[in-house]
Amino acid sequence: MNPQAPSTPDAPPLPPPPAAGPSPVSGKAVRPGDRIFLGLSRGSGITLLVVMAAIAAFLTYRSVLAISGDHANFFTTLDWNATGTEPRFGIAVLAFGTVVSALLAMVIAVPVAVGIALFISHYAPRRLASPLGYVIDLLAAVPSIIYGLWGALFLVPHLTGLYSWLDDYLGWTGIFSYSDGAARSLFTVGILLAIMILPIVTSVSREVFLQAPKMHEEAALALGATRWEVIRMSVLPFGRSGVISASMLGLGRALGETMAVATVLSPSFLISTSLLDPGGGTFAQNIAAKFSEADTFGQDALIASGLVLFVITLLVNGAARLIIARRKEYS
């Protein structure tokens, strides 16, 4: 179709008058400036698509090279040895560590983030509320390497006490058993990731809560509801899908986080049920740790694990977008 159509919707669908010179009325006379501009902007859009296609294509290509050279099952092997004549590597440990640490981060961060969002939107004194929202937005911009540095040098030493306490009382579950040593475990990673995704989950949830219809809240108040009942009956149902998509965005971030995990975790290729003991690994952390000593084949193997991470984050983000889009249809 003619891309000019929107600007001149009443242009007659007739062929242009032959050699009538530039007609000032007809929309069919495309000016060169317009053509160049349209070309530039459409070209940029297409470039973006090409880049996305190239990412998928090249990652898949290098991954196929790596997986076909793997002498063990890529999905179930509990080892990462991509050098030598008989490379054996698999992503089982990485998938376990990535999913567990990201889910832990979600479980810790989402309730707290919803709490802060409610605090800013409904509880805080008004003079405090808008600067707080501003500060939360600023904190979302702190680079992840700084969280990593803080996590490794400040958080880890401060968690050993808590961990041995957890071990004393909950050690029998197997999940919370802890033998002494630095707290460089998946659980610490989960806590750090939770702190990292707090600002983003909070700021998205806060925006949704602020959009809750004022009339509903006032109606509930007029019926004598307490503040909590107002929130439970009119704010939370309205904001539920927004909170879900915010947490999915946070989950996407937690899954792909590299530096904060690489600095805090002391990795090993074991799946252990004890989350407090050091060990385990995540996709991104493993890439960062193994990259410098990898040869070309080793890098291909890391690219293959990166492709798995890519697919997982795509699925999570796609689900989040789907929820947002469905909500738009309703409101």
Add this chain to the structure above:
Amino acid sequence: MTDVMTDRRPLTGQPGDPLPVSLKQARLPRWSPPVIALVSAAAGCGIGLAAGLDSRIQWGLIAALLFIVGTYALAAAVEGRRQAKDRLATSLVWIAFLLAVIPLASLLWETVARGSKVLDGYFLSHSMGTLPDAMPGGGIYHAIIGTLEQVGLATLIAAPLGLFTAIYLVEYGRGRLAKVVTFFVDVMTGIPSIVAGLFVLSVWILILGFGPSGFAGSMALAILMMPVVVRSTEEMLKLVPNELREASLALGVPKWRTILKVVLPTSIGGITTGVMLAIARIAGETAPVMLLVWGAKTINSNPFEDAQQSLPLYVFQQWQQGSEASYDRAWAAALVLIAFVMVLNLVARGIARWKAPSTGR
């Protein structure tokens, strides 16, 4: 206030009291939450000391638990169950807030306190050179140069592409292509930074055979930056009132000049803000830089050849060295990085407020 704990007041309304007293519920006095908080904090410390718990986190947890239980019990006894639930929710929300403030404030405090130790003019104006890692001294001049060049190049690639894509989506896009582009912009926003790095690694280094360079890093950063620019620019262009476009087109101005002279100037403040926020985001990216730029100890001001350094990567590598002197350098570099990002953010938000598009009257 008058609504103190005296819920057994005589049923005869007092003169000047607008409400019949019998309608008033018993309320806890206004000073009760802070008092309960103080008492439970003291009790938490006491129990912590008595039981010999050495972690302050546990003290805080005990105090928080006591506060919640105490508030609920008191309110349930005096005010009834519904009010008690309300108080419970309020205290939970406050605790969530405090719980989040503590680590975030500690992060900023630690960075400033530990970072200012070695941060001075010498640190900013010298590279590491041949200094052994465990020795104090050295600086981040090479890292600052690297970060500025890589981020600058990435912006040169991503900002025009993102800007034109957004123009396409808002001003031209009607068909299927626009829908596909919108979808993939969303997808691209979620790409983990290390995957962008792996992509450039596989094409630029493994297949085309180039070595590590600042430019390779900028390409990965551009991939991360582009969707952010598209999103924010799109939002801004949508805010431009349609009347402005229609007025311009009605005067016979070509569409491209309408966009260039009417639409873009109206939204330029918001677009600048979006680009600066995107710059702030990529300036702190470490993972792709580590894969593609590798890091260096000396000054390399040519981003197209050989390894370079960048601020976030410098922080990481100094942390890896693991000596007291390198920890100090890592904190100082982290402070510089955080200051850079924060200043960018503040300036960007300032511009947004100053040049907010006037949406009609």
